[in-house]
Amino acid sequence: MVAMFNPIYFVVAGLAAAFLLTLFHNRERLSYFIMIIALSLMMLISLAHLASFLAGTGEIVQVFTAGFAPPFSINFQMGPPEALLTAIVSLVGLLSGIYLSEQLRKTGAYAQAVYIVLVMGMNAMILTRDLFNLFVFLEIVSIATVGILFLSRSRTSVNTGFTYMVASGLISVVLLIGIVFAYMNAGSLNIDTLSESLVMAGRGGSIAVLLITLAFLLELKPFPANGWGIDLYTSAPGALSALISAGGMSATYYALAKVLPVGQWSHDSLVAAVGGITFIASQIIALKQDDSRRLLGYSSIGQIGLLLVVLGFSEALGDRRDFIAAGLLITHALSKSILFYISDMVQDDSLRGWAALRRKPVLLVLFGVAAFALIGFPPFPSFFAKWDLILLLNGGTEGYYLLSAMVLAGSLIEAVYLFRWFSYALKLPHEDLPELASPTSRLIAPVTAALVLAGASWYVSTLVSGFSQSFLIPVAFILLVAVIDRLPAWSKNVISIAGVSLYIADLYPRIAGDLMTMIFAGIFLVGAVLTLLSGFYYKGRRAGFYPMALTMFAGLAALIEAATILEFFWGWELMAIGSYFLLIRGKKSMPHGLSYLLFSIGGSYSILYGFSLAAAGAGGVIAMSSLVGISVMPALAYSLMLLGFLTKTASIGVHIWLPGAHGEAVADIHFMASAILLKAGVFGLITVLLAMGSEAGYTRWILLALGWIGVLSALLGNISAAFQESAKRLLAWSSIGQLGYIVWGLASMSHLGWLIALGYSVTHFLYKGILFLAIGGIALKIGTPYMYKMGGLIKRMPYSFFAVLIAIITLSGVPPLVGFSAKWITYNLIISEQLYYQGFVILIAGIIAFLYLFRMIYTVFLGQLKDNLRSVGEISIWFRIPMYLLLIVILVLSFLPNTLLRPIGDMLSGIFPEEAIVWTGSRGVTSLGYFDGAMIMYVIVGIFVILTILFLLLRKQTQKVKQFNIFYSGEAPSRPELSHFSYNFFAHYRKAVGALALPLVTGFWDRVTEIIHAVSDFIRRIYTGNGQTYLFHIVLYVVVVFLVQSGGYR
Amino acid sequence: MRSNDDFLSKKIVPGVEGDEIEVDPIRDYYCDAVPQVSREYKRAYPSIIDRFKNWARSESIWILAYGSGCGAIEMRPLMTPKYDAYQYGIQWRPTPRQANLLMVSGYLSLKTLRIVIRAYEQMPSPKYVMGLGSCTINGGMYYDSYNTINRLDYYLPVDVYVAGCMPRPESLLDGLELLKKLIREGKGHGADIYAEKFEWYKANQKKILKSWNMPDYSW
Amino acid sequence: MSWTLRILYALLTLFIVMNVGLLLNGVTRKIYARVNRRVGIRFYQPYIDLVKNYSLTNLVTHGVMFYLGPIFRLTSGVGLILFIPLIYGSQGFSNFSFSGDAVLILYFLFFGTLGMALGSGESGQPHSAIGVARGLAQVTAAEIPLVLSFLSVFIQYQSLSITEIVGAQQSGILQWTFFTNPLAGVTALLAFLGSMMRSPFDVVLAPQEIPIGPPTEYHGAFLGVLQTNRAIFPVAKTILYVNLFFGGAASWPALIPKAFLLYMWSVVVGTVFPRYRVDQSIRWFLKVPLALGLLSIVCIHFC
Amino acid sequence: MQQILDALKQSVMIEDVRKQRDDLVFITVSEAQAVSAITHLRDRANFTHLVILTAVDWLEEGLFQLTYLLNNPAEKKDIGVRVMIDREKAQMESIHHLWPAAATYQRELREMFGISFPGSPRLNETFILDEGWDGPPPYRRDFDTLKYSEETYFPRPGRSTNDPAEYMKSMLYPEVDND
Structure with a gap:
């Protein structure tokens, strides 16, 4: 079967078609048809071979034409690499041919002939096993390229083509000299037999090898001797550039790969x-x-x-x-x-x-x-x-x-x-x-x-080994959702929720015993369901949203399910793509989305590097366990991994992407990005820290640095949040601060620290979820995130107000809600682990949180209701449902903090067996102190209820009044917006400590960018656009490389 | 002539949801309820609790620190060591919400009258008004001015007048003692009288404040 | 201890503390007046003011949050006094301190502030918001030395339980934290000034500029509730300081003079020094008190 | 100063000159020439500052006298330009194009004297009588403020008025017979 597709047919088809084309040069439709047929034939041949190789039935085919030995005939070999490469080249050739149909038909049969010869030449370069053949086909390709360029008849293309031809001629000279030397010394030009004889030939052989290698290197347009090749891309039609870049480069690259063994890899x-x-x-x-x-x-x-x-x-x-x-x-x-x-x-x-x-x-x-x-x-x-x-x-x-x-x-x-x-x-x-x-x-x-x-x-x-196919199932599901993208949003939403729910049902039995995994799976996947639920608010198609949201969640799920570091990395990258596309959906999100992606990539490369060191230490094993006890540069490996995950938790230093990216995102995406996505970074940190442990000497410094990063994130994040005018940016900065607490807790590597971190991971998800949905919903409803354009919304949105109130009380850590338990553990941790200085800053940061929390709830919900908001209704019911679900969880946990903290504590006892909180019912006792969540709740609620009843019993004539019934120095306020104090709310604070929030870090990254751009500007000056200069570059390059390399032959 | 107070006329505002909102500032920004007479006032005889309350009210008089005319200068000595009204349970508060006594310290032009009315109405009842000097009694030296009122009691329920031009701090203290006596006796019902004769007071006020651009009662 | 008894003790505690607070207020203002060479108010004037305010007949409310704001505030004051173990060794006057330790008290301090801020915010009065913004900004700064000094004490005794801390100071005046850990004590005294709403840190209220700040719109019974809290809350705070730094007390006669003297500390400073702007007071707290506080921690850590 | 007046006389007919001081002169010009005189003084003689624009009601003559007081800050000199206009047809050309601030004076004159300045910005908006004034312009001398006050402000009966000098005499020296 495969025999039918003898590789020689590449040349046959090419030349025959070229010949036919000249006959039919005035029948343009027919000639174009012939060209396409020929190109298809080439592709068919290579595909046939590729298919047989992939199926494992293929054999390597050697072809000699005309009964002569090379170099007088053509010698082809069709092995797996050749099959693959010719398939690529032919495919691109065919596609470009189709793409260029209009132009090729217009320029006529001669151009079509040249085009076919070009594709044929490239294929032949891949197939041939003979040096001289290689040279010939290389020449054919060069000339055909220039020929087509000339036929495209633009002025610059003539100029470029000429430079190109001269340059490739120059390179051919180098190649030809090399071939001559080789033939002189070895008497053969067959690549397979040449190598031994050349080495035996001594110095002459070496020079031959060097020159040949150099020629092919030059053909690949190495820096800086590549000015002649670059201009080609600007003047050739795009489809031709595609062929040159994809086909020509591949062919030349493979040619070089064939030649290198000749010199015994010298x-x-x-x-x-x-x-x-x-x-x-x-x-x-x-x-x-x-x-x-x-x-x-x-x-x-x-x-x-x-x-x-x-x-x-x-x-x-x-x-x-x-x-x-x-x-x-x-x-x-x-x-x-x-x-x-x-x-x-x-x-x-x-x-x-x-x-x-x-x-x-x-x-x-x-x-x-x-x-x-x-x-x-x-x-x-x-x-x-x-x-x-x-x-x-x-x-x-x-x-x-x-x-x-x-x-x-x-x-x-x-x-x-x-x-x-x-x-x-x-x-x-x-x-x-x-x-x-x-x-x-x-x-x-x-x-x-x-x-x-x-x-x-x-x-x-x-x-790929170490990669389970099951990770492709979510991808297939995503593709399915992408296919039905034209349906209305609600239907896709239903499908997505169903998909995620199915996945949860499938996942649950597998992770049922593992609480750590359960927590994060819960945050990721329950969070996914909740955000998708809120997505019902959207009327219309919401093109592209669902595939991307699912991509993100698939990535997050992969993190949990990963058995190898490759799978983990796969999930990590998948999540980055999905979240990037979600974040750039906002109106002004362009620069922020970009910086998010770049920090993500930087972070993931850092992780990749760390992983590679881990795998190196484990002798190439890439199971998740290879992260434990890395033996190759462990300090660097762990630091890099931590750094990579810190970019996702947006800790200070690598946080600059977050305020913008999150601040411009739409409500439910904001929820995903902040309450859920950031936890992926936490999950990564936990994975690494668990593997790293704290026994080794270097870990002390890493953990110290990590702790301070967390602490500073908390402090600066919270201070900056107080200075934001946009409610969404405020929340974004607040996330930086909150994640700072988590990082700090993790860095303490202690029972209580991890209890804080995990507790925060859960509660942050709860209250931030409420805040994002509420604030995001309001911003969506009234069309602006700026707080000075809101005000008095409690009258219009009482449900949202109540949810936000509960959320901010929780966030601030005021008793009796669940946030307090975290503060209490924080004090215990600081004292028991002697983290006095970090701990003090953390505590201050917690208090500064009051600033932005009050600002947010006051400027949005309280104060004066603006005229244009007088008729605005509650936020969408689809936001309120998840909000209130989260709210219920918060209230339950507030009454019974032990339901959350006790199991986590028990689980952590497996990792940190030191002293823990002893629970009796809702009462937790440590060696230092005690608190009783339920009792606090009873006392406070009791006092509040009694006082309220007493106050109501006073029975006054109570008059409900409206917004302007305020004391205004005996005058009347003229307009609501003039009586709403909102802009630059903490001016005095900025005056006193604003220097702390100065964008020093942003300045650092700006400088890095500037330097790289300056370097880039400097280097590219060598490209003058002058053909002679380019040729001079080539000559100089040859001389320099020759001198450097031949140093070894003396 | 056109009025400057355009911000109180009706307007159409584009809402955030593409709708149009008609804003009638007087109706939408302000409460337009009418003051009511208190239960204590309706009682024929003050109960023992009322007497106790009245005693407390009389011994804790909080004055709105607002000076409308030259008489304000005579209030300041009351805070100084020489007279020290604090020892008699008299204190000053910066907001009418927390004040019980409005001291109208001198002549009232139309503009200040409007402010005084607002401040008075914003005070919680029971509340008291004290008029200082001839100007509040009969216009004093401004009796023939085209824009200064002659008799304060046509516009607000005055409990005590202190005569003089201006009355000295001693007179003020005397007036305050009188006021305390009145309150103790259960006669400090200015707010109830104001509510009772609300229409009459408003008519008088509106007669001279012709461009009436505030709600009838400033809660 | 039965719940009935507990509640009776709680009511008794509240009664005592409220009276102490009202008298303290009266005496303080008397002292102020005497410094100004005035006769000053009668020392029982706060009682009359309170009765008067409750006896005003009408209320104007801007909404639910406005209505509940003062109640939140009072809840905070009452809760605070009930969460602090007042009398060392007395189970009854330790009230509900078994439900949480010093950390609970530190964070519960904010409960009322938050409620009050929200309540006054709903009135739409811009001056209230300005006052709250100032208050919050100043509190965050004043909290820095406070946290440092408290942390220092917790570290010193390796305990968060106020009862235990008081217990450790019982053997004599020289065992008081103020003498065993003087740096923390001084820091705490400086922080104490910032939380008492007296000059030089009272720009939050600034009567002539932003008429009385947050409570501008509150009147009548609302104001009465706030005044009740104003009697309880500072005393509770003072007792907290007495417990942590001045040996606590084993009986009411021992507690009240201590609380009175400590309270007077803020009064004396307030009488003598003029008012700071908010940014000035923030900077002030970030200088000497911060340095002293850090020093106290360093001492406790390494000595 | 004389030079300035001489120069002004070239273009404007000055009806009357009254020298108050060396640096203060009042001149009277006709209604028709007033604005050109003021323009001349502003542009040629450096009287760049309009100190005040006010009016006097000459009820008996049936005239309003407008006084434009101009100041030359460089030479520290003042000129008052007086214009007599008809009281019945109280109207004057606006000078807000010379000094925008003049519009405010003209609003005041419009409200208090009823003198119209056609073209002056916001002329017909209330200026200070924004309590809804509906009487005649109150600064006109034929407006009886006492009568207005008695009609409007509820005069307290029993009020008596004394001549201060006689009253003081009678109070201080009651034994002297004042007749």
Whole structure:
């Protein structure tokens, strides 16, 4: 069967079609048809081979033409890598061909012929096993590229094409010299046999190998000798760039991979170094690009640099090398093609011009898929590839720690520019959207590429060890919900709630005994149900909301279910994607969503690095237990993991994303993001701290730092909250403060500390849930989050007021509600663990919380009712239902704090067997003090009720009055808004301690950004746009590399 | 002529939900209930508890610290060591909500009259009014002014007048003692009289405050 | 102890404390007047004022929260006095102190503040809100030395139970915390000034500027309730300080003079010093009291 | 000062000059030429400050006298420009375009004297009589305030008025026969 698809047909089909095309050059429809047929044929061949290899039935096919031995004939080999690569190249070739149909038909049969030859050349470069063949096909590809460029007939393209041709000619010379040397010394050019004979040939052979390697490296456009290649991307049509980037690069890369063994891997460090430099430098340069195609060009080159690193470290990566390279290559080829296709549709080449995509949401989705795939988010192949790469780099006998760190740093920069661009497209305010040329015919190519990418993702995930397929079930569910996105919101809501509930029912028996897991599962999943419940308020479609919300919850669930660190990381990244898309739904959320995503990625890379060290210590085992007792640089590993999780708890220093991101989110999303999502960070911290323990010497310092981070988060978060004008931002800052308590409690590594942390995790979920729903609901109802535009709403929204009142009493820790128990344990902890200085700041922070709490409830609900709010009704019933459910839980826990704290305490006794709280009923006793929740409640409620009754018995003539019946110095207030004290509420406080809330941290991050941008600006000056300079770069590059490398041959 | 007090005329305000809200400030911002006579006033004879209450009221007189005319200067010595009205249970409060005695210290122009009426009505009952000086009695030297009232008792129920131009602090103390006596005797019912003859007082007030731009009773 | 007896003791406690509080108020103002060379009010004037306020015949209310605000405030005062063990060794006058330790008292202090702030907020009176904003800002600053000194005491005795702390001070005047931990004692005395609403920290009330601040709109019986609380609350706070720093008391005759003297401390300072602005008072608390408080903790920690 | 007046005479007919002091002169100009005279003084002679604009009711002559008091801050000189207008047709050209603050004076004159200044901003809004005044302009001399007060403010009966000098004499020296 496979024999029918002899690889030689690539050349046959290509040449035959090209020949036919010249015959039918005046029948444009027919000729285009022939071209498509030929391209399809090529794809069919490669697919057939790929399918047989994937099915395990394939055999490696060797082909020699015309009975001659190479180099006089063509020698092809079709193995698994060739099958995969030709499949990619042919696919992109076909898609580009379809995409370019209009242009190709217009330019005529000759262009079509050149196009076919181009695709054929690329395929042949992959297939051939002969050096001279390789050279020939390389030339064919170069010339065909330039040919098409000329045929596209733009002025710049002629200029660029000329530079390109000269440059590639120059490189060909280097290659040809190398081949000549090789043939002279070894008498053969067959790659498979060449290697031994060349090594035996001594110095001449070495020079040959170096020159050949160098030539292919140059073809891959290494930094800085790549000016000639970059210009190509700006002047070629996007679809052609897609082919060059995806196809040409893959082919050349594989050619290099074939050549390297020839030199017995003597140049792998060169390749790795070139790759590393190219990767980092390209990403930095891309940061400052404003031209979308140029940016894509740099990004492509950067990706190739990363692939070169993979190639250079073949030895360290061992048999996983091919998996990593394939994962990266597939993702790169497909997602870059998608981006290039879209770039053709967008008329404005600047990054901001991509806002045009909003005219066609499907393109936005494709853009998102491509961007997330390029950065290596799950479920795309690059996620697994990057995971393996980092793990193996750090995990070998000699860990390449710096290199892996650089790879992650480069990826982070890539994420910066890609997502900045993406957020422009999503959210940048535009007076009138730029034009978009997107006929349906042009959608075929990118959509197909995306589908193939999805298929590849699924397939790759099956190849990974330590990753359970069950994690794909939620993803499938999400896809299902995404498919029915056109239905009204309520129906999707019902489906989503049903899905989550089913999941809970399925999960519960599995985690029933494990209280720690139960707590977080409860927060994540019960929280999910509650937020989705509040989602019923939405009338309309709410396009895109449900898939993303479910993605987040799937990620959170994966964290709980994870058995390996890979699964944990998968969940973590999935959650990041989902939450990012939820957070950017707000109106002004663009910059904040971006900073959220970047901090998320930074944090997750930090976690990834820590995980890789853990796995290295455990000898490559990636079970969750490998986090315990890390043997490779444990202090660094744990610190990095903690740092990564701290970005999600938004602790001070890495908190700057939170106020904006949460402050601009819609009500129920705010609830998800703050009451639920932040707990993921807490869960991560708990996981790491449990693994780390506090025995080792270094842990003392880590915990000390962590404790102070928590304490300062609490203090500065609370102070800043008091200065906010927007109620939602106020709550966001308050979350920073509250999470500070949790972090501090965890850092104490003691029974009571963890009791506080876990207790807070639960209660924070409860009262913050109420606050977010209430405040968010009000902001939604009246269309602004600013408190000075509210006021007097108690008259209009008594139910919300009551819920908020209970919530803030709980938050502030005033007895008799449940918040007090946390304060009580805090005092016990401070004294019993001697955490006097941290503890003192924590206590002060708790008192400062009164400032913002009163401000919020007063300026929103009390004071003067504004005219435009006179008729506003209660917030949606769908917000009130979850609010009151949470409220009931708070009241129950207030009466019986032991129902929450006692089981947690019992569970913690397993971890920290030291002294604990002794419970008798609702009375808790420690070695220091005691409190009785129920008794306090009885006494206070009793006094209150008695006093109220007594007061009512006084029976006065009571007159209910309205808002202006106030003493106003004998005058009448003129307008409600002038008598409502709200703006700059704590002016005096700001005057006294405002310096503490100065955005020092923000300044630090601004400076970091500035420096990176300055570096980027400096580096990119080498690209003058002058062809001669570019050629000079190449020559200089060759000379320098030759001198450096040949130093070893003397 | 057009009035400046446009903020009290009806207006249409766009609501946050796209609706239009008609705001009638007098109706929507203010309570328009009419004051009621107290139960104590209706009783024929004061009960023993009422007597005790009246004693307490008389021994704890809180004055609204508000000066309408030149007489305000004569109130200050009462707080100084020389006269020290505190020893007689007299104190000053900054808000009418917590005051029992309104001292109208001198002439009242139309503008101050309006403020005095508001302040008086905002005081909790029982409440007392003391008029100081000729101006409050018969207009004094402003008897022929076109915008100064002549007789305070046509506008507010005055309990005690203290004559003089201006009366000296000693006279004020004397007036206060008289007031205390009246309260003890159960005659301090100014607020009830005001409620009883509400229409008459309002008519008088509205006669001169022609652009009446406040609710009939400022609670 | 039966519940009936408990409630009787509680009522007795309230009766005693309220009288002490009212007399303290009267005597304080008498002293103020004498410093100003006035005769001053009669020392029983607060009683008359209280009766007068309760006997006013009408009430104006802005809403439920406004109505309940003073009651919240009084609940806080009454609750506070019932949660503090007043007389060492007397089970009856320890009232409900078995339901919580010193931490309960520290946080229950805020209950009334919050209720009052909300109640006055509903009136729509901007001056109330200004007063509350000032009060909260100042309290958070005054709380810093307070927390430090209390923490120092808790650390010193390794206990949060007031009864135990008082018990440890019973063997003589030199065993009082004020002498065994003088830094904490001084810090506490400075913090005490900030919580008593007297000059120099009384800009919250500022009668001429924001007519009397938070309670601007409260009158009649509402004001009566607030005044009742004003009698109970400062005494409760003072007794807390007496318990923690001045050896507590084993009988009422021992307790009342101590409370009186401590109360006078704030009166004397208030008589002598003029008023601070809010930002000034915050800065003041962040200087000497903060330093002293930290020093006391350091001493307890390392000595 | 004389130079200023001489220069002014070039364009304006000055009806009367009364020198009060060296630095204070009152001139009288006709109603028609008043604004141009004031403009001249402001723009040419540096009288940049309008000190006051007020009116005198010459009831017997049937005239209102408007006085524009102008000040030259640089040379510390004042000029009062007097304009006599007809009491029956009390109307004058507005000068709010020269000094925006003049509009306030003109509002006051409109309210208290009933002199109209067509074109002056917010002229017909109440100025200080915002209690709903419905009587004649109260500063006109033919307005009897006592009568108005008696009609409006409930005079207390029994009030008697004494000549202060005679009254004091009788009180201090009752033994002297005052006849």
